[in-house]
Amino acid sequence: IARSEGIERLFNDLKLLKLEIETCTRCPLYKVRNHAVFGEGPLNASLIIVGEAPGREEDIEGRPFCGPSGELLDRMLKAIHLSREEIFITSVVKCRPPQNRAPLSKEIKACIPYLETQIKSIRPKAILALGEVAGKALTKANLPVKELRGKIHPTDHGQIIVTYHPAYILRFSGSQQEKAIKKAAWEDLQLLEKVL
Numbered sequence: 001i002a003r004s005e006g007i008e009r010l011f012n013d014l015k016l017l018k019l020e021i022e023t024c025t026r027c028p029l030y031k032v033r034n035h036a037v038f039g040e041g042p043l044n045a046s047l048i049i050v051g052e053a054p055g056r057e058e059d060i061e062g063r064p065f066c067g068p069s070g071e072l073l074d075r076m077l078k079a080i081h082l083s084r085e086e087i088f089i090t091s092v093v094k095c096r097p098p099q100n101r102a103p104l105s106k107e108i109k110a111c112i113p114y115l116e117t118q119i120k121s122i123r124p125k126a127i128l129a130l131g132e133v134a135g136k137a138l139t140k141a142n143l144p145v146k147e148l149r150g151k152i153h154p155t156d157h158g159q160i161i162v163t164y165h166p167a168y169i170l171r172f173s174g175s176q177q178e179k180a181i182k183k184a185a186w187e188d189l190q191l192l193e194k195v196l
């Protein structure tokens with residue numbers, strides 16, 4: 001009984017948080033968004049994936065990773081036998097910055113309490129941070145992905161693994177660096193598979 005009450009409370013808390021995010025005016029991005037994107041997935045997920053911010057498709061649909069980055073993300077997950085249905089997927093910033101520019105530090109600061117509440121409520125075993133914005137925000141280390149990836153960062157809120165953002169990987173498609181970046185991301189995914 002205690003456990004089902006706990007789950008019910010968690011469900012209600014996150015439902016309220018979703019409403020709060022969807023009507024948020026804590027930073028100016030609310031003026032230019034179509035949808036604030038809360039994220040999606042089971043509230044008892046053992047893995048949370050954190051991106052940077054919604055892109056064009058995500059802003060239109062109100063769902064995380066539903067554009068080209070999401071397609072690559074799905075393939076990355078499949079490579080380690082995971083599917084979206086078992087993962088909670090969200091981002092550091094919940095509203096789309098204009099033209100997909102990087103979120104400003106004041107936007108990150110305004111929005112990060114939402115992510116922290118999501119993590120504290122869901123209590124995952126592991127968190128996969130995609131790209132520098134998520135990597136820095138979650139590890140609190142001011143380092144590029146190159147330095148943050150390839151290892152497990154233990155924290156009070158689960159083990160954090162940082163890897164390249166799928167949009168970043170896509171940008172190198174057909175270039176000389178593509179192979180090295182994909183190899184690094186593959187190593188990070190295998191590390192993730194081990195801790196789950």
Ligand code: URA
Binds near residue numbers: 051052053
């Ligand atoms: N990039 C992100 O970081 N999040 C999304 O939902 C889509 C693209």
